[in-house]
Amino acid sequence: MSTGTLLAIAIPVVVVIALAAVAVSLLMRRRKLRERFGPEYARTMEDADSRTAGERELRAREKRHDALDIKPLDSSVRERYTRDWTSVQDEFVDRPEDAVHDADQLVTSLMHERGYPTQDFEQQLKDLSVEHGRTLEHYRSAHDVDVLSTRHEATTEQLRGAMVHYRSLFDELLADGGQSRHAPA
Numbered sequence: 001m002s003t004g005t006l007l008a009i010a011i012p013v014v015v016v017i018a019l020a021a022v023a024v025s026l027l028m029r030r031r032k033l034r035e036r037f038g039p040e041y042a043r044t045m046e047d048a049d050s051r052t053a054g055e056r057e058l059r060a061r062e063k064r065h066d067a068l069d070i071k072p073l074d075s076s077v078r079e080r081y082t083r084d085w086t087s088v089q090d091e092f093v094d095r096p097e098d099a100v101h102d103a104d105q106l107v108t109s110l111m112h113e114r115g116y117p118t119q120d121f122e123q124q125l126k127d128l129s130v131e132h133g134r135t136l137e138h139y140r141s142a143h144d145v146d147v148l149s150t151r152h153e154a155t156t157e158q159l160r161g162a163m164v165h166y167r168s169l170f171d172e173l174l175a176d177g178g179q180s181r182h183a184p185a
Helices: 003-037 039-047 051-067 075-094 096-114 121-132 136-150 156-176
Strands: none
Touching (some): 003 051, 039 051, 039 136, 075 096, 075 156, 096 121, 096 136, 096 156, 136 156
8 A cells, every 4th residue: 555545544543532532621611511510511501602611611610600600618617507598487477588689698698608708699600500500490480589578579479489499599509618629739
């Protein structure tokens, strides 16, 4: 066989192998994002102009999240938050709108204590989506009811549901608060 014939066979084989490797790499990266973000992956893909843009957004969230100083909580702080949540739940019986608003503030306070920025709700959602994508819809739903309740437009059932939704994220943030996400230096 001549060198030209060998090159004519080898070059396409190398190109096909390289393309297959790139395709496998992209699929693995996509699967990793789906697993990490859970339902938030699909939501981001729906909102994005393209899958590439959506996945770029999720990788940007990961990068931002990695730069945050998310820290574990001392057991005494976790206990204080647990007591505070019990007080908020007790408040629901007599003042459900106030209890929902206080639950929102307590979740925001817990996020802040853990190291999440809390100035902007949309950014909170993005930051939380990296580690808490599976409970993020609870937070959205609860927050929507909190907004309704400030205008006195939420039903008692919506307010009760908001408390359940806030509790889902609260419990997850509190449980994660006892573990460090970063390996010791």
